[in-house]
Amino acid sequence: MKMTRLLCASALLLSLLSPSVQAAAGAIKVTSLAETDVEVMKAGKKELKRLPVTKAVPGTEVIFTTRFENVSDKTATGVTINNPIAKEMEYKAGSAFGADCEIVFSADDGKTFAAVESLKIKVAEGERNALPREYTNVRWIYKGQLAAGKASEVGFRAVIK
């Protein structure tokens, strides 16, 4: 009984002493966007305009973007962003983008990740390279430091099946 009380008390004390945990929720602002490039006429010329997805028919290419901004006053490191690819979507080969990022993929719902050239999938005969349409998740490993106030964005394109 005494031991339990002591543990509870120390846990409470620890939580009070670590303000970074409390501040975490607001330290980095993360915003997701799903958009499409739509052809619009501007001054008699066709022009691509990026707009939120509306007419999402099969075959539509959707651009998923994740924006992140360090809104704290400290430098953040070891930033990784994970984004699952919906079952109804097919990853567009070579479309993942993100400055200063190592980009890896998963073909097993995020259990394992690897770069495009070494991402394998298990088949009856052993394993083979996973095809872009078999990708289930994208992960960006931000190589730099995210200084206070700094923002960046990563993303990928996928086509509605």
Add this chain to the structure above:
Amino acid sequence: MSKSLKIKLLSRARLAWLLAFLWMPQASWAVSAIAGSTISNVATLGYSMGVGAAAQVQPNIISNATSFVVAELIDPRVTWQDALPVSVNTPGVNSVLTFLLTNAGNGQEVFGLARSNAPAPIPATNFVPVNSVLYDPANTPTGAIFLETNGVPGFQPGLDTPYTPGVNDPNLAPNASQIIYLVSDTPASVANGSKGDVLLTASSKTVGAAGAAPGTALPGLGQGGSIAVVGKTRAQALSTGSYITSGLSVVVTKTILSVLDPSGGVLVMPGAIVTYQIVAALTGAGTATGLVINDPLPANTTYVPASMTLAGVALTDVADADAGQFIAASNSVSVALGNLTSTAVAGVSAVITLRAKIN
């Protein structure tokens, strides 16, 4: 992991595999994002606060969720299924053209059907098919159309269902298909080799869809209240099938190819071997089915065993897998040519040879 849990997981995995197999799209243009379904996306960000040894791992941050509803693409396809124009007699009745309607969109969709006999512009040499008088004496655009119903390939009168607009319009799930038959008559006195076209149109019954420009959005009219979007077929698929009047005829000619007498000469005398050639020539367009050539040997001749050939290939004398046989009872040879298809331009022929000895 307990044994029972393992077994449960295994059976679940098997079930999942089975379901995945059952749902595997069969059509080549398969889509899997069903109209009306919502696609959501949430990103997760992990990070540490601080640099180097002082860095402290922080709890993950979850982004807002983006989501959008999959719109319904209305995209019917119709393809004429007969490999070649269907041969008809002149006059002819109840000739069948076969079409396949497929819902290549991603939502359940109802389609209205209509036929147009000899759609404009009509090529100068074409004839105008009419709806089968037996099934549609009024010759209406929606008449003499049948829906494959009994699962047996080909049109079976009384078993495949007549199409009635607004009553049994094909209502197809994504990737589902319906076989459609158009039954027509051919007027009298049409020149041999003339073509007659019939156009089948399948139009989406979604209000405002059929004929609209590709990309037209119809808010709320898609499956599950989603936006319906007109596909590249303008929600109205068309396909033309053709008939051809057939002057198909078979002419069989028998000639003596060579004679070899016992002394090595060419005299027709007892003991001489006569080589006969039979040519079955088809002219005009069409297919002669189950064609059999029977040739009784002339009196006072005896068939030379194993002397029969078809297109230069030896045939055995017994009734077996090959086309030929010698029938001793009637002293004749019989060659089953099966189905021979001839085109109006080229025609087709089969060449048989056999030898007989003069008694």
